[in-house]
Amino acid sequence: MSELKRTQLYDTHVAAGATMVDFGGWEMPIKYPSDIVAEHLYTRHFCSLFDVSHMGRLLVEGPDRVKFLQHVLTSNVAGLDLNKAQYCIIPDENGCAIDDAYLYRFEEERFLLVVNAANTDKDLAHLMPIVEKYDCKLTNITADWAAIAVQGPKSKELMMTLSGGEAVTEPMKNALNTLELEGHLARVAKTGYTGEPLGYEVYVRSADAKWLWDRLCELGAKPAGLGARDTLRLEAGMPLYGHEMGVDPDGVPMPIFSVSLAKFAVSFSDLKGDYIGRKALEKQSETFKRIQNRDFSDMSAVPKSIRPIALLERGVMRAGMEVFRNGEKIGWVTSGTMVPYYKAEGEGLETVITDEVVKRAIGTCYIASDVLEDDTVEVDVRGKRVKAVIPARHLDTMAPPFARPIVYGVELSKRAESSEGRPARALELLKRAEENHIWRQKKCVNLIPSENTPSHAVQTLCASDPCCRYAEHKKVKSFYDKDIFYYQGTGFIDEVEQLAVEELKKYFGCTEVETRVISGQMSNMCVFSALMDWKNRLDRKHTPQRLGYVLNNHIIKGGHLSAQPMGALHDYIAVDPVTERSAVVNFPVCKDDIFRIDVEETKKVIDEYRPEFIIFGKSMVLRKEPVAEIRKYVDEQGIPTTIMYDMAHVLGLVGDYFQKPFEEGAEIVTGSTHKTFFGPQRGLVAVNYKEDELKYGLWETIENRAFPGSVSNHHLGTQLGLLMAVYEMNHFKDQYQKAVIENAKSFAKSLKAQGLNVCGDPSIGYTETHQVIVSVGYGEGAEIASRLEKNNVIVNYQATPDEEGFTASGALRMGVSEMTRFGFGAEDFDKLAQLMADCILRNKDVSEDVTKLRAAHTEMRYCFDDAQFDAALNELASKIGF
Amino acid sequence: MNYPTDLKYSKSHEWVRMEDGVAVIGISDFAQSELGDVVFINLPEVGDDTTAGEPFGDVESVKAVSDLISPVSGSVCAINEELLDAPEKLNENPYGAWIIKVENVGDQEELLDAEAYEKHCAEEKG
Known part of the structure; x- marks a missing residue:
């Protein structure tokens, strides 16, 4: 036997008392004295270190590097951006795996391919003769760099200690960064092999x-060995070459599409040409799709698949054990053992991870592809048939900072159905509604920035007769674009709509407004649909082209859900054939103020992608959007594009105290009418196209996509309420808008003075909008928001731009518009800041003080209230039956 | 490593303590340490016969499964059911966590005293 290789950390492992074993020709720690179970749990609960320096690191550089990698890997290397990594497989001609690997692009002109330690020599033997045909070179740099995996919920905190507080990487999976850690150069990847949502591999x-x-x-991390690495990856359902890839126990090669991860790792982009294994993989992919659609008529290309498996009876599964269905052998266990987890109690965000350790016998198997989720099978555990099930997964990683074990058979509790009759339940509903109304309207301080309370007049109008009527209408060219209504009895609502449109034109200073869309999200969908239709108007004989590129704010950087591919943009956005991802790029943000768009960097993005559509606007918004700067730039550069500002949050702030979107160069404004605006819950689209302009046609398309495109009937009660809201806004906006901005700045200052960590730039008073954002500690947002609710302060918990998602939220998002409308001033917000600090920092019960503060402010401002108006309002209300 | 002198040991790392003709059997400190975290145990039932030198059950660690070899022939008169739910007790307290008790003891394997067993372990460890 040749001598075992040792990593840079060999002596460190031995000194720590590790048990060293031969792993793929390397002398590696399998466990430390703490042992595997403790190491596994410490990773899930805190943070573990894994020496992964044994893994093969191959550097690919030279002019043909992309061409070469496209040929030898399954993934689309052309779609790999700088500072991103991708999972890939090294295929053979038959569509089976020679190895699986991770491809990193830390540098513009070099790729780092990281392969399994045990396969490095085999991979090199396969790749070296091929690379010779290309103008690039492949170098084994395994010995030059060490690799340490830092995995677990605390990994981010520990790494940020070393980076001096600098973001280690972008918070997305597969993000890369090169930075200094206390003066030492490090290349960091947000990747890992443990299933931890927070984890890095550091070179x-x-x-x-x-x-x-x-x-x-x-700093508190503990070493973990290969034993824990294996139980962690097994629980996370990640394949290990030699178990879930390679050859099966009968010596038959396993098709790559046996592993469902292949769906992401294998690309059939035209840019990849006729790469190794392509034809076989295409056949496998077709079979895989059929199997996913439960068509099992021809599974010959993928006869067996890798699936999770969990024992339902006592026992432990081990690799190689046979799996049976109704007495017939259908495959083998590929990995299996007893895996520990911390028991969780409670449901949803209330879930508490206890310190009680439980173990479960889980594994991975390679079984007939027609087995369905939840099917039961049997495993031959050393002669005894033990019942097992095929679950969806063993672990879920979508609720950071923790990986959550998914234990088979756990069901959420169901609400017990009332035994009362329907009349009693109806009565109960009324009582509960009253209770809720009083709580939110009289006792709570409401700081959700997307909410407002409409005036009595608006609410009363919303409940008046049109609330139950229909009024479809459409402009008809034959009648010189006169709006023609399809229902009788609609003369009044026709007039109301026209008045609302005229008032809103004045509010925005624009040429046209559409008010029939009934939500902000629908406003955006209406515009996206119209833009797509407009784009394709000259060619109706082909499937319409979708939009791309679109420049917007990333959801993690405060972007609206309603402008994302996962939101309203979903059905209208193209897929970039190079990246094979949605054709969306994001506004870069300033390093020193992540709430602000970096204009100079944005210009570079615009040059590179020449977006056909630019969407400003955020739901976590502290700064003005640089509409004028970007308008000027695209005009100077002659870039044909459409600029929209989704003002949902700031629709009520249009004017001198915030922004005048059309003056600054926006063409389209969308928004919802109930956040900073005074309206009931609706949406609107405003444009500034003139009739003689080419793009007036886009406006007409927007009208068409509103009706009949988005709504048939458009909720006439709230349409009536909207008109009153616009009257209020146009009459009171100077006082209201000034008060909102002043209150927000003043609230931010008070919160800061109370010792809270207020986000944003202090030099502008932290905010230029109605919003104030307070950081309360990583992952603490939901708990603090819930505590505040118990104390009658209603806020959003919010993930900040450097956090992974809503369960990792470390901030509170607050808006001052509703309380401003109820007359809160600087002193009230100062008092509120004090109470909130007591609650957040000192865990004091402030519920009664909050209610007292609120009780002094229950009368609405910025609405009409003279005697004649009140009398007419009361008259109307009494007729409706109030 | 702990080798209590009041016990006898088999070369396959079980310990035996005779109590009024009944053999109380467990695994040694050395055995639990070599196994690592014990996560599962299979036990015989009361009334089953055991044969000296033959398996009477098995223990599984995270990484592997190992047979439990009976040092004596006889019949099982008690099993430590607590271990079924908490096999980690074999790691925590190997000499307190007995596994089975055997009565009607007949044949016995060659059993070592503490000193000889310690020497045996040292040799095995190499």
């Missing part, structure tokens, strides 16, 4: 390996 020069390892241990 440092060999000489720095021991320093990094020891320093992270000092």
Whole structure:
């Protein structure tokens, strides 16, 4: 036997008492004295370190690097952006895996391919003769750099200690960054092999390996060996070459599409040409799709699939054990053992991870592809048939900062159905509604920035007769674009709509407004649909082209859901054939103020992508959007584009105190009418196209996509309420808008003075909008927001731009518009800041003080209230039956 | 590593303590340490016969499964059911966590005293 290789950290492992074993020709720690179970749990609960320096690191550089990699890997290398990584497979001609790997692009002109330690020599033997045919080179740099995986919920905090508070990487999976950790150069990838939503793989020069390892241990991380690495990846359902890839126990090669991860790792982009294994993989992919659609008529290309498996009876599964269905052998267990987890109690966001350790016998199997989720099978555990099930997954990673074990058979509790009769339940509903109304309207301080309370007049109008009527209408060219109504009895609503449109034109200073869309999200869908229709208007004989590129704010950087591919943009956005992802790019943000768009960097993005559509606007918004700067730039550069500002949050702030979107160069404004605006819950679209302009046609398309495109009847009660709201806004906006902005700045200052961590730029008073954002500690947002609710302060918990998602939220998002409308001023917000600090920082019960503060402010401002108006309102209300 | 002198040991790392003709059987400190975290145990039933030198059950660690070899022939008169739910007790307290009790003891394997067993372990460890 040749001598075993050792990593840069060998002595460190031995000194720590690790049990060393031969792993793929390397002498590696399988466990430390703490042992595998403790190491597994410490990873899930805190943070573990894994020495992964044994993994093969191959550098690919030279002019043909992309061409070469496209040929030898399954993934689309052309779609790999700088500072991104992708999972890929090294295929053979038959569509089976020679190895699986991760491809990193830390540098513009080099790729780093990281392969399995045990396969490095085999991979090199396969790749070297091929690379010779290309103008590029492949170098084994395994010995030059050490690799340490830092995995677990605390990994981010520990790494940020070393980076001096700088973001280690973007918070997205597969993000890369090169930075200094206490003066040592490090290449960091947000990747891992544990299933932890927070975890990094860190590459440092060999000489720095021991320093990094020891320093992270000092900060509280603990070493974990290959044993825990295996149980963690098994629980996370990640394949291991030699078990879930390679050859099966009968020696038959396993098709790549046996592993469902292949769906992401394999690309059939035209840019990949006729790469190794392509034809076989295309056949597998077709079979895979049929199997996913439960058509099992021909599974020959993928006869067996890798699936999770969990024992339902006592026992432990091990790799190689046979799996049976109704007495017939259908495959084998590929990995299996007893895996520990911390028991969780409670449901949803209330879930508490206890310190009680439970173990479960889980594994992965390679079984007939027609087995369905929840099917039961049997495993031959050393002669005994033990019942098992095929679950969806063993672990879920979508609720950071923790990986959550998914235990088979757990069901959410169901609400017990009332035994009362319907009349009693109806009565109960009324009582509960009253209770809720009083709580939110009289006792709570409402700080949700997307909410407002409409005036009595608006609410009363919403409940008046048109609330139950229909009024479809459409402009008809034959009648010189006269709006023709399809229902009788609609003369009044016709007039109301026209008045609302005229008032709104004055409010925005624009040429046209559409008010029939009934939500902000629908406003956006209406515009996206219209833009797509407009784009395709000259060619109706082909499937319409979708939009692309679109420039918007990333959801993690405060972007609206309603402008994202996962939201309203979903059905209208193209897929970029190069990246094979949605054709969306995001506004870069300033490094020193992540709430602000970086205009200079944005210009570079515009040059590169020449977006046909630019969407300003955010739902977490502290700054004005640079509409004028970007308008000027695209005009100067002659870039044909459409600029829209989704003002949902700030629709009520249009004017001198915030922004005048059309003056600054926006063409389209969308929004919802109930956040900073005074309306009932509706949406609207405003444009500034003139009749003689080419793009007036886009406006007409927007009208058409509103009706009949988005609504048939458009909720006439709230349409009536909207007119009153616009009257109020146009009459009171100077006082209201000034008060909102002043209150927001003043509230931010008070919160800061109370010792809370207020986000944003202090030099502008933290905010230029109605919003104030307070950071309360990573992952603490939901708990603090819930505590505040118990104390009658209603806020949003919010993920800030450097956090992974809503469960990791470390901030509170607040808006002052509703309380401003109820007359809160600087002193009231100062008092509120004090109460909130007591609650957040000192966990004091302030519920009664909050209610007292609110009770002094229940009368609405910025609405009409003279005697004649009140008398007429009361008259109307009494007729409706109030 | 702990080798209590009041016990006898088999070369396959079980310990035996005779109590009024009944053999109380467990696994040694050395055995639990080599196994690592014990996560599962299979036990015989009361009334089953055991044969000296033959398996009477097995223990599983995270990484592997190992047979439990009976040092004596006889019949099982008690099993430590607590271990079924908490096999980690074999790691925590190997000499307190007995596994089975055997009565009607007949044949016995060659059993070592503490000193000889410690030497045996040292040799095995190499």
